[in-house]
Amino acid sequence: MERKRFIDKVAIVTGGGSGLGRALCYSFAEESASVVCSDINIDAAKETVSGITNSRGKAISVKVDVSSANDVENMAKAAIKEYGKIDILINNAGIAARQGLLDTKEETWDTMTAVDLKGPFLVAKAVIPYMMERDYGKIVNIASVAGVVGCVSSAYTASKAGLIGMTRVWALEFAPYRICVNSVAPGFFATPINEALRKSPLGEKLAKQVPLGFGKVEHIVPVVLFLSSSESDYVTGQCLVVDGGLSGTRDFGPEYWGFDKGKK
Amino acid sequence: MRLEGQVAIVTGAGQGIGRAIAKTLAGEGAAVVVNDIDLEKASKVAEEIKAQGGKALPIKADVSKRDEVNNLVKETLASFQKVDILVNNAGIAKLTPSLELDEEQWDSTIDTNLKGQFLCSQAVARHMVEQKRGKIINIASLAAHIGTPGLLAYSASKGGVVQLTKVLAVEWGKHNITVNAVSPGFTITELVKSVFEERPDVFEGVDRIPLKRPATPEDIANTVLFLASPESDYVSGQVIAVDGGTLSIHPRMVKPLE
Numbered sequence: 048m049e050r051k052r053f054i055d056k057v058a059i060v061t062g063g064g065s066g067l068g069r070a071l072c073y074s075f076a077e078e079s080a081s082v083v084c085s086d087i088n089i090d091a092a093k094e095t096v097s098g099i100t101n102s103r104g105k106a107i108s109v110k111v112d113v114s115s116a117n118d119v120e121n122m123a124k125a126a127i128k129e130y131g132k133i134d135i136l137i138n139n140a141g142i143a144a145r146q147g148l149l150d151t152k153e154e155t156w157d158t159m160t161a162v163d164l165k166g167p168f169l170v171a172k173a174v175i176p177y178m179m180e181r182d183y184g185k186i187v188n189i190a191s192v193a194g195v196v197g198c199v200s201s202a203y204t205a206s207k208a209g210l211i212g213m214t215r216v217w218a219l220e221f222a223p224y225r226i227c228v229n230s231v232a233p234g235f236f237a238t239p240i241n242e243a244l245r246k247s248p249l250g251e252k253l254a255k256q257v258p259l260g261f262g263k264v265e266h267i268v269p270v271v272l273f274l275s276s277s278e279s280d281y282v283t284g285q286c287l288v289v290d291g292g293l294s295g296t297r298d299f300g301p302e303y304w305g306f307d308k309g310k311k
Numbered sequence: 312m313r314l315e316g317q318v319a320i321v322t323g324a325g326q327g328i329g330r331a332i333a334k335t336l337a338g339e340g341a342a343v344v345v346n347d348i349d350l351e352k353a354s355k356v357a358e359e360i361k362a363q364g365g366k367a368l369p370i371k372a373d374v375s376k377r378d379e380v381n382n383l384v385k386e387t388l389a390s391f392q393k394v395d396i397l398v399n400n401a402g403i404a405k406l407t408p409s410l411e412l413d414e415e416q417w418d419s420t421i422d423t424n425l426k427g428q429f430l431c432s433q434a435v436a437r438h439m440v441e442q443k444r445g446k447i448i449n450i451a452s453l454a455a456h457i458g459t460p461g462l463l464a465y466s467a468s469k470g471g472v473v474q475l476t477k478v479l480a481v482e483w484g485k486h487n488i489t490v491n492a493v494s495p496g497f498t499i500t501e502l503v504k505s506v507f508e509e510r511p512d513v514f515e516g517v518d519r520i521p522l523k524r525p526a527t528p529e530d531i532a533n534t535v536l537f538l539a540s541p542e543s544d545y546v547s548g549q550v551i552a553v554d555g556g557t558l559s560i561h562p563r564m565v566k567p568l569e
Contacts, residue, residue, distance in 0.1 A: 215559040222521030222556045234545075258484020259547055266545030273537045281496070281522065281530035284559030285552055292480040292489075292547035 053080035062140030064091025076104030113166030163206030218284030234290020259291030323401025325352025327500030331528030337365035374427030424468035480548030496554025521556030
């Protein structure tokens with residue numbers, strides 16, 4: 048697709064050093080955006096940036112721990128210093144772990160909510176004033192299907208559900224400044240981290256519960272780009288679940304569908 | 312061209328949002344079947360598309376009639392050999408206090424808005440299952456999410472559309488068919504104008520919409536295009552409100568802080 052939807056636009060992607068964040072940085076740059084790639088791992092962020100600049104795109108890297116107000120303010124300032132404005136913010140940085148409530152230590156709760164929930168709060172607070180100045184902005188918060196249905200862990204689900212809630216408040220609060228705020232909630236995705244799980248018998252069972260099968264990063268990127276582009280100028284306060292139909296309802300399996308037809 | 316070589320059916324495309332959807336899909340290279348119950352209107356939209364260099368075929372059908380729907384699909388296949396995209400857009404609405412709503416209006420509203428989407432989806436999906444690919448986009452409404460006074464039958468039909476969307480997404484996912492819905496916010500169309508021409512006293516204006524403007528038919532069409540394109544291949548069973556933030560408003564209408 049040879050489209051250039053982000054000519055003269057400046058996009059910040061947090062957690063841009065790997066996975067979805069890196070794929071988003073590449074895609075924004077391909078469509079001509081100037082990219083601010085932030086990551087707590089500066090080497091990873093730099094690698095993303097070289098990937099972009101090697102193909103003549105524009106990008107800078109910034110080391111940022113999104114749970115640090117100081118880091119986050121520096122990131123916004125770096126973006127302004129380099130590119131003069133911020134049009135698009137993707138709150139992508141996040142951490143996750145499967146864990147039962149009774150096994151969750153207070154420290155784990157604090158760390159996870161600091162990155163996954165307080166992080167987007169701090170980042171938005173630092174970036175939105177620059178968007179308000181110019182009466183324009185697009186914010187996409189990367190939530191999770193765990194914020195819509197209960198799964199993964201208390202701290203993760205609480206953070207992601209909170210992020211979806213903040214999305215709605217910001218949509219309302221900053222609509223007068225033409226800032227659109229939406230969230231994207233990915234479902235079950237094939238990543239290097241869950242490779243062993245996916246290849247196990249349990250993984251095969253799980254895959255069958257997703258109508259369209261496990262997702263890929265390539266499935267999420269265009270959805271985020273859509274919400275960052277002028278094509279979605281009247282969409283705000285929404286949570287777009289990208290889960291291959293997982294959370295829509297429940298497939299009880301072939302026995303259920305065939306029940307009234309008697310024996311197979 | 313994001314839909315090069317694809318074939319789309321848009322129901323109720325003779326005016327309003329349907330017309331904008333048909334023109335947008337055609338503008339991205341799709342051959343579009345412009346369906347409407349009013350053939351004259353459908354033909355006019357088809358001519359507009361052709362004048363812009365697009366491919367279009369007007370077909371008259373009442374979506375609430377099984378035979379007409381089957382014929383719509385048959386004629387589409389005869390002309391274009393396949394259907395990749397179905398946009399269930401045809402719908403009717405009339406403001407009526409619920410105590411005065413007669414059975415006929417209830418029936419005709421449910422038949423067109425809900426049964427019509429069922430009939431069209433089933434007829435088209437039979438073909439999509441064979442080709443192992445398809446995109447169905449159902450037009451719902453904010454009335455599916457919040458109670459709108461005077462729109463009882465309409466709201467019930469659109470609430471049904473949301474659930475129809477979810478069931479079909481799960482049932483047909485294994486055939487690589489995605490099914491999603493779009494809930495337009497307040498959009499200035501012929502239908503909406505006719506509703507409020509009759510009862511201008513109940514119209515509160517657009518001030519309460521966070522983005523402070525009504526939707527244009529093109530706003531809705533752009534989201535439908537997204538759901539019709541490969542960009543949304545992993546999105547299924549979803550409802551996207553294109554509403555300028557309306558659904559995010561606090562029910563007690565707290566004003567944004569200045």
